[in-house]
Amino acid sequence: MKKKILNITLLGLMLFSISFTANARNRLHRHHHIPERRNSNKQFIASTASTKKNGYIGVNKAISIALKKVKGAKNSNVTDVHLDRENGRMVYEGEIHYNGMEYEFDIDAVTGEIVKWKVDRD
Template sequence: MKKVVVGTVASAVILGGAIGAGAMTDGFQNFRSVNPAPSEPSELISVEEAKEKALAEYDGVVESIELEKKRDGYVYDIDIDDGDMDYDLDIDASNGEILRVEEERDDDDDDDDDNVSSSNSNGTAGSSTSEDLISQEEAVEIALAEVEGTLESVELDDDDGRAIYEVEINTGTGDDDDAEFDIDAVTGEILEMDLD
């Protein structure tokens, strides 16, 4: 009699575990169907559209735009500087919706990226203003003329007094398939190209 009861209890535990596992599996399948698959890069709004949406809400100069892959899709991380405030925005790359904004008082004394300048001891070298610079879009076009792919990021930077655009292009489907460019922000010359 004890063997029958133990066998019955063991069977009930095993059967209950199997039913529970089946329910869990179905639950996870339903979870996947609630969360849509991330958008593909070809379905995203352009860098220019993301920039326009950001500047429609916040005045200033776009210092950088970066396309980031998140769990639920792609977002543009956009940094805007208006002289007094820095804004860090996340914009949904599939529909242009502003998802997050961080505001921070701009109280650092470093060179602004929209007016990158420097000079040597006699005051003659390498001074450039934002009017002298090519646009971010032109820098991206220069990079895309060299390789096919989708824009990952573009950022205006100061490299030893020289204004440069750092452009990163995803050239494949893997995370490591990137081409990185340093482009002179005044002349459009490719200073450095790194193909992974």
């Protein structure tokens, strides 16, 4: 009887820990999720989270920083901007397609520093 109670208790603890881990993972993903906005069939990610709360510069500022490096490019040339973790830091990762070129960038989400800039023919 004691063995049966012990097995049931252990099973309950395992189920609880699995449930707790899954719930924590969902909360983490929701915290960093940024809803989508579509513009001219190009996918943008718009930040609705308070930049003061998390200390991030915001997606619009990140796009502005990247566009300053590509003379003539506009918001409509920016695609697929999202918040991501790279090498232990949060960055806005995205692409600009302009004049037959593709510019890939990572911009530090806190400082606004461009930490990756790659240029290829589109």
